[in-house]
Amino acid sequence: MKNLVEINNITFRRGDRVIYDNISMNIQAGKTTAIMGPSGIGKTTMLRLIGGQLKPDSGDILFEGNSIPSMNRQDLFDCRKHMSMLFQSGALFTDMNVFDNVAFPLREHTKLSEQLIKIIVLLKLQAVGLRGASELFPSELSGGMARRAALARAIALDPKLVMYDEPFAGQDPISMGVLVKLIKELNDALNLTSVVVTHDVTEVLTIADYIYIIADKRVIGHGTSEEIRNSDSALVQQFLNGKADGPVPFHYPAPSLEESLF
């Protein structure tokens, strides 16, 4: 299977803090790949690296064989027309209604007539179940609806790659179910490649074709849902089963309690 994105031995630091230490991953074309891991280990950073918003300190990231970190701004913008990102907050433009938000990338990057744009936008909104909400403003949408509207905008230009940043965070069970269904169905129907960054284990195991678990600056486990479930790594099992203590300690590093108290 061809890889749409290849992450080769990247190291990334924020100041003195190492976020990734020589990490490698492959995102297969047409598949849903999940990147999981505890909060704060830099999962969103990985999406920003793939999108070229950040540059690794070393290593390379290839999109369709082209190196993202070494692209100039124009090439990077051309490349981004083939990828899109669903931000955790949705990041809808608050001064536009849902229709205009979805139409935005079409108006920016195509010369389609308004009539054709209207048809495309309504079809995208139909796909996420929000055709009836096209005239609403982002402030009038629930959290789940805002993410679905942002998803319609993300797929407006029919990108090859869609990156989802914590799509299930803070969602009620119904909204979560809708988003899980949408991610899976859109990936299959539009022949997209999806990268889902999340720590919602149950949901992602049902839709991901391949899973990477990141912790401690490296990939601690990867494989299909079945392989991950059967992993003998204590770290992977702690993450999957949500154990409070284990290789990832319950206590943040600190001097001993006696030393602190007395």
Added chain:
Amino acid sequence: MDFFARIGRSIIDNCSTMGRASILFWGAMVAKPQPTKSIPLVIKQMYVVGVQSLLIILVSGLFIGMVMGLQGYTVLVNYGAEESLGPMVALSLLRELGPVVTALLFAGRAGSALTAEIGLMKATEQLSSLEMMAVDPLRRVISPRLWAGIFSMPLLALIFSAVGILGGHLVGVDWLGVDAGSYWSIMQAAVDFNDDVMNGVIKSIVFAVVVTWIAVFNGYDAMPTSEGISKATTQTVVHASLAVLGLDFVLTALMFGTE
């Protein structure tokens, strides 16, 4: 040593901030023009920063003109020179008060709003999402606001001065009885279009560039938190006001210092 290290760190931080501000200014000013997209955006922003600032400009201009009329009359009448009220009000407004007070009001009303809006767009990832949609935020967000400020402020300053002159007339002529013919004719004779009106316009163009630049940069560079946006908004008003007052002295010295 800590003291010197802090001074050094502060100098480096300030240089770095100036560098980032210059890059933003350059990127926004030379953004590839796309007339069909850019013009409607600039017009929309002119409505937001210009038209919506009109009320505060009109009311302030009227009252400042009225106060000048009253203060000017009480001094001039002692020397029997109350007919000179017209040029006194007009020259003060066109040369100084119009551009300066408009810039200060613009910084407080439109500048703070620009900073807060852009800062919130950053905090809610709207600027990042533009980047990811291959749309340059400097072209789409910063440039229209910068140009709208540059176009709007000189117009607002002229309106401010015109309303102020009418305010002076209201108090000086209609209330205190200065001769209307003297008010207008001496003003017409004393005010030179190039020296007074155009120099005022040049001042307000310079203030427009500086105030709008400070406002959009503080928003773009704000920490994407509620505290960061609050700090950036305050910084806009303080920095822009100080810059306007400082630059006013420099420009006044250059324009009128050798007369």
